Amino acid sequence: MPSTQLTFNDREQHRSWLSNQATLPRGFRVGTHRFAFTPIEAPKPAKMTLTLIALDAPTPDFAAVFTRNAFPGAPIVVGRQRLDEPTLGAIVINNKISNVCAPGGTATAERVCAAAATALNLRSAQILPSSTGVIGWSLPADAMIAALPDAAAALQADSILPAAEGIVTTDLYPKIRSRALGAGRLVGIAKGAGMIEPNLATMLVYILTDIAVPRAELRAMLKRAVDESFNRISIDSDTSTSDTVALVSSGKITDVAPAEFESALHQICRDLAEDVVRNGEGVRHVIRVATTGAPDARLATQIGKAVVNAPLFKCAVAGNDPNVGRLVQAIGRYLGNLPSPIDTSAMRLTIGGIEIFAEGVFKLDPTKEIALTQHLQQAELYVSQPTAEGAFVPPIDFPPHERCVEIGIELGLGNDAAVVIGGDLTHEYVTENADYRS
Amino acid sequence: MPSTQLTFNDREQHRSWLSNQATLPRGFRVGTHRFAFTPIEAPKPAKMTLTLIALDAPTPDFAAVFTRNAFPGAPIVVGRQRLDEPTLGAIVINNKISNVCAPGGTATAERVCAAAATALNLRSAQILPSSTGVIGWSLPADAMIAALPDAAAALQADSILPAAEGIVTTDLYPKIRSRALGAGRLVGIAKGAGMIEPNLATMLVYILTDIAVPRAELRAMLKRAVDESFNRISIDSDTSTSDTVALVSSGKITDVAPAEFESALHQICRDLAEDVVRNGEGVRHVIRVATTGAPDARLATQIGKAVVNAPLFKCAVAGNDPNVGRLVQAIGRYLGNLPSPIDTSAMRLTIGGIEIFAEGVFKLDPTKEIALTQHLQQAELYVSQPTAEGAFVPPIDFPPHERCVEIGIELGLGNDAAVVIGGDLTHEYVTENADYRS
Numbered sequence: 001m002p003s004t005q006l007t008f009n010d011r012e013q014h015r016s017w018l019s020n021q022a023t024l025p026r027g028f029r030v031g032t033h034r035f036a037f038t039p040i041e042a043p044k045p046a047k048m049t050l051t052l053i054a055l056d057a058p059t060p061d062f063a064a065v066f067t068r069n070a071f072p073g074a075p076i077v078v079g080r081q082r083l084d085e086p087t088l089g090a091i092v093i094n095n096k097i098s099n100v101c102a103p104g105g106t107a108t109a110e111r112v113c114a115a116a117a118t119a120l121n122l123r124s125a126q127i128l129p130s131s132t133g134v135i136g137w138s139l140p141a142d143a144m145i146a147a148l149p150d151a152a153a154a155l156q157a158d159s160i161l162p163a164a165e166g167i168v169t170t171d172l173y174p175k176i177r178s179r180a181l182g183a184g185r186l187v188g189i190a191k192g193a194g195m196i197e198p199n200l201a202t203m204l205v206y207i208l209t210d211i212a213v214p215r216a217e218l219r220a221m222l223k224r225a226v227d228e229s230f231n232r233i234s235i236d237s238d239t240s241t242s243d244t245v246a247l248v249s250s251g252k253i254t255d256v257a258p259a260e261f262e263s264a265l266h267q268i269c270r271d272l273a274e275d276v277v278r279n280g281e282g283v284r285h286v287i288r289v290a291t292t293g294a295p296d297a298r299l300a301t302q303i304g305k306a307v308v309n310a311p312l313f314k315c316a317v318a319g320n321d322p323n324v325g326r327l328v329q330a331i332g333r334y335l336g337n338l339p340s341p342i343d344t345s346a347m348r349l350t351i352g353g354i355e356i357f358a359e360g361v362f363k364l365d366p367t368k369e370i371a372l373t374q375h376l377q378q379a380e381l382y383v384s385q386p387t388a389e390g391a392f393v394p395p396i397d398f399p400p401h402e403r404c405v406e407i408g409i410e411l412g413l414g415n416d417a418a419v420v421i422g423g424d425l426t427h428e429y430v431t432e433n434a435d436y437r438s
Numbered sequence: 439m440p441s442t443q444l445t446f447n448d449r450e451q452h453r454s455w456l457s458n459q460a461t462l463p464r465g466f467r468v469g470t471h472r473f474a475f476t477p478i479e480a481p482k483p484a485k486m487t488l489t490l491i492a493l494d495a496p497t498p499d500f501a502a503v504f505t506r507n508a509f510p511g512a513p514i515v516v517g518r519q520r521l522d523e524p525t526l527g528a529i530v531i532n533n534k535i536s537n538v539c540a541p542g543g544t545a546t547a548e549r550v551c552a553a554a555a556t557a558l559n560l561r562s563a564q565i566l567p568s569s570t571g572v573i574g575w576s577l578p579a580d581a582m583i584a585a586l587p588d589a590a591a592a593l594q595a596d597s598i599l600p601a602a603e604g605i606v607t608t609d610l611y612p613k614i615r616s617r618a619l620g621a622g623r624l625v626g627i628a629k630g631a632g633m634i635e636p637n638l639a640t641m642l643v644y645i646l647t648d649i650a651v652p653r654a655e656l657r658a659m660l661k662r663a664v665d666e667s668f669n670r671i672s673i674d675s676d677t678s679t680s681d682t683v684a685l686v687s688s689g690k691i692t693d694v695a696p697a698e699f700e701s702a703l704h705q706i707c708r709d710l711a712e713d714v715v716r717n718g719e720g721v722r723h724v725i726r727v728a729t730t731g732a733p734d735a736r737l738a739t740q741i742g743k744a745v746v747n748a749p750l751f752k753c754a755v756a757g758n759d760p761n762v763g764r765l766v767q768a769i770g771r772y773l774g775n776l777p778s779p780i781d782t783s784a785m786r787l788t789i790g791g792i793e794i795f796a797e798g799v800f801k802l803d804p805t806k807e808i809a810l811t812q813h814l815q816q817a818e819l820y821v822s823q824p825t826a827e828g829a830f831v832p833p834i835d836f837p838p839h840e841r842c843v844e845i846g847i848e849l850g851l852g853n854d855a856a857v858v859i860g861g862d863l864t865h866e867y868v869t870e871n872a873d874y875r876s
Contacts, residue, residue, distance in 0.1 A: 041802045041803065041804070041807070042804065042807065043804065067774070068774040068775065069767065069770040069771050069774045070769070070770040070771075070772075070773035070774040070776075070779065070782060071766050071767070071769070071770035071773075071782070072770075098763075100763065100766070101766060101795070101798065101799050101800050102799065102800060103799045103800070105799075134763060135761075135762075135763020135764065135766060135767060136762050136763040136766070136800045136802060137763075137802075236749040236750060241763075241766070241767050241770060311674040311749075311863075311867075311871070312674060312871055315867070315868055315870075315871035315872045316871065316872070318868065318872045319871075319872030321872065323573075324573075324574050325536075325538065325572060325573020325574040325575075325679075326573065328509050328538070328539060328573060328574070328679070329507065329509070329538075329573060329679055331508070331509070332507040332508040332509035332510075332679060333507050333508075334508075335508035335509075336505070336506040336507045336508040337506065341508065344508060344509070357539070360539065361539050361540065361541045361543075362539050362540060362541070362574045364479045364574060365479065366479070366480065366481065369479070369480065385828075386824065386828040390823075390824040390828065392865075425749075425868065426868060426872075427830075427865055427868050427869075427872075429749075429753070429868075430753055430756065430863065430864060430865050430867075430868060431865075432753075433749075433750055433753035433754065433757075434753045434754070434756045434757030434759065434864075434865075
């Protein structure tokens, strides 16, 4: 499933690989600016990065999918309206505060768009706003508007890396994936580490291309790619109020076949989705669940989600404990809630390729137990170690490898399949989230 | 909602209160025996307690509800058959191994029933088996059968406390609730601390009464009581493969009105359900979500479940952090997944009675923030403190108080309501579950 099997020894090696991925497609410029401000609701100094992604010329060919959360952020409300606009000229993104259900939030988002339009010589309606961070607080609009000229002054046409770095919150490292196709290229960046179980879209993802694809096709392709990538991951089963995936074409390159473009788009989305999980809050093991033999892809996806969202199984994986009973519990919980039962007599389960369940019963022995433990250990990203104060903080800010805990679920009921990716549940997740705002 | 507002200063005070609750109704005897054995799948010495609950005379008036997990344990398979039997004579319960999908598991359960029947002068089909513990391992039938005469020899008619202690696994303390009614009484015990989001039934719960209620009425009453109690709690959203709630009447007391009995049964179920959450794995705050103004009780229940199962909100509560954004996210995630949207414009949220959201926007200020933090602090059961080795272990084995984090969700859409109870997500939960079996 992943297009790569990368390993990195240290931060520098990883950043150097990211830099090589980061070349911008033709027709785009990126600039960021970081500044200090004081939130209204919790008067304590904070810092925010403003990121601008600008097109050299407004384009009609842009697509976006947004969160399904019933309390979407103001940028989502505005963004949905932007889909009806004839052209897009720029995206303005801030981290730290997500502008969700804050009093006057939509007006504030529009004020920021208007200021960005002035700085970039565009109309407000040509700006897509995005915000991520604390839910409930108000955007510091004045400070953002004051910072916009500096972000515009920083615009450059070489690298998307500043944007990949500018949009992060609790991420440990930036995430970039790219692909050259004919004379053009696609490059995508992702932000997101917690509150990740996307529905229809996810976290903040921006994919830029200079390959010409008409708006309607671009939007259909994005929806299909998101369904098979970001909609099949979960870090903590929480669906963000700000999830956004945007895909923008500058239309400069016209020699790439649509099927080739769509295939590259799918791969970039799958790779970024896995990157998001690997960098997920507290994730020490990436868990990949391949469900096969399903009557339909939806059931296969839901079974995979049931496994990667089961806290007890996630904790067992964190402890390199092959607790197969919790895997069966998780599948059985989901299947037991279906309106009509499905036949489980042909179900076969593997972990790391080792059969652990078939013909309705467990297939376990002490030798398998050792091999299963080793499989979990080889997928561990780092060893958990508390600080002197008892806090659990990841000791690395790069992905050392791309190995996963591989779960196989063969249902024996049909020909559909789905791969779902999630993470374990660790002390690092609790440390990160038990007092995120302070 | 709770019938009590108890506080305990230490283990002795709690045990003394439990002893006072524990008087057995007429017509029942209880005996336990603890013994050592070696599991087949992981050859390391372990200990198991066998618990017998016996009736002086077999009764036709018994009821039980079981887990909906699609991979139920062998005792559940056998237990469902027992519901068709004319009478019940005894319950035989073991902890440590749950006998789920183990090769030959049903035959093993029946062997244990047969041996219990011999010891108690009953027929096998008059014995209800129950098992809880590790999923996937096989029951040590020979060792259990050898231990049965000792459990039978320990039978006594005074107290249910030995059974409440005998059935536990990761529970920190036994759970007993009782109520006197006329000349009779109900007494219930519960086991369960993890893998708790019951569906139709939950964990192991046994409620005994000497009040005469005919079988059909008893079963209908139990279903209604379970729906409003155990089906409205969640510790970790994991549904056990062994959930069982059994209610048995010895029929000795005939002067209690059915409505009075049912009301007491509901209260005992609600109290035991809250006891299970308060003693839940790693729970440091009990979260009570009261959803009102709902168009139906199911929606109210599901919204409550969405809140108590949202990992980010649970972590925030663990850290005494009133992260109201995560509360709105959790509600919005659930509502966003409904097939048709519901009107949220009248939604009003409170924490500890303090309004935090109304008219579509947050109602926050620094003063409220302090009050909200204090509300979370007063509901904390103990302060988290790692051991020298970095493990997080609860420092108490009794419930110091019955205070909750009180969440109010007024939907303004109807007249139905539901109270759902859950816990926070803590380092203590991860420590408990990252290496449960070793």
